[in-house]
Amino acid sequence: MRRLSEEETTATLITYGLDRPRGSGFAFHDLARNTSYDWHAHDYHQLIYALAGTTQIESERARYLLPTGRAGWIPAGVRHRTLMSDIEGASIYFAPDTVKDGTSRVRILVATPVMREMILHALRWPLGASEADPVAASFFRTLALMSEEWLESELPLSLPGAMHPGIVRAMDYALGNPGAATQAGALSAAGLSERTFRRLFLRETGMGWQAWLGQARVMAAMALLTEGRLVTDVALEVGYASLSAFAKAFSQLIGEAPAAFRRRAARR
Numbered sequence: 001m002r003r004l005s006e007e008e009t010t011a012t013l014i015t016y017g018l019d020r021p022r023g024s025g026f027a028f029h030d031l032a033r034n035t036s037y038d039w040h041a042h043d044y045h046q047l048i049y050a051l052a053g054t055t056q057i058e059s060e061r062a063r064y065l066l067p068t069g070r071a072g073w074i075p076a077g078v079r080h081r082t083l084m085s086d087i088e089g090a091s092i093y094f095a096p097d098t099v100k101d102g103t104s105r106v107r108i109l110v111a112t113p114v115m116r117e118m119i120l121h122a123l124r125w126p127l128g129a130s131e132a133d134p135v136a137a138s139f140f141r142t143l144a145l146m147s148e149e150w151l152e153s154e155l156p157l158s159l160p161g162a163m164h165p166g167i168v169r170a171m172d173y174a175l176g177n178p179g180a181a182t183q184a185g186a187l188s189a190a191g192l193s194e195r196t197f198r199r200l201f202l203r204e205t206g207m208g209w210q211a212w213l214g215q216a217r218v219m220a221a222m223a224l225l226t227e228g229r230l231v232t233d234v235a236l237e238v239g240y241a242s243l244s245a246f247a248k249a250f251s252q253l254i255g256e257a258p259a260a261f262r263r264r265a266a267r268r
Contacts, residue, residue, distance in 0.1 A: 023130035025140030044093040067223035098144035160205035166190035179239035
């Protein structure tokens with residue numbers, strides 16, 4: 001995993017031209033692999049679609065999982081960092097006045113077939129194209145209006161975040177491999193005693209470590225199921241020795257059984 005510093009992240013954004021956006025919108029095809037971008041923000045709203053692989057988006061409020069076939073919404077001005085594993089992503093950037101979103105909150109969205117096709121179609125228009133091409137300008141305005149409707153289709157793919165450096169390190173450790181994560185490993189990553197860790201974790205997230213880890217494991221399972229992995233294999237990979245225990249935890253959080261989720265994801 002290549003981890004970019006804040007300075008390296010800024011330099012990369014400048015190389016892509018994302019520090020000087022213009023026009024009603026533009027598209028960007030990010031081919032980065034196994035790259036972690038440090039904290040940054042965009043002047044434009046970003047709609048990112050995961051063509052392949054899975055990425056994590058972290059804001060100052062929470063952490064989000066963006067699996068294959070889903071879309072992520074990052075409002076203009078919201079500081080965030082992204083951890084892109086083996087992913088291919090397509091992003092659309094919208095001028096702030098084209099989409100009404102007063103929430104300032106990252107969201108993971110259901111990606112309808114129409115959304116996917118429009119995002120892929122938009123890739124023909126890079127930065128600056130909407131200023132010179134009236135067809136591009138019209139397309140991005142239409143896409144922006146449709147995005148307001150799509151923002152209502154939020155998926156429960158977020159985890160509470162933290163500001164305390166030790167808790168953040170523990171979270172990074174756990175999300176690297178949720179199935180193998182343990183409290184002992186989290187304590188080591190955080191550099192804290194068990195008592196202090198428990199107190200700070202509850203204060204930072206509003207939930208206990210085990211509950212947070214359980215939710216992280218279910219989120220990881222969703223990403224694997226979206227890729228078509230077998231339910232039994234996924235259960236073991238995310239840390240469940242019992243298939244029934246995995247199905248119960250998954251259903252309680254997501255509202256449907258893992259097998260049903262897998263079938264629905266395959267149809268998208």
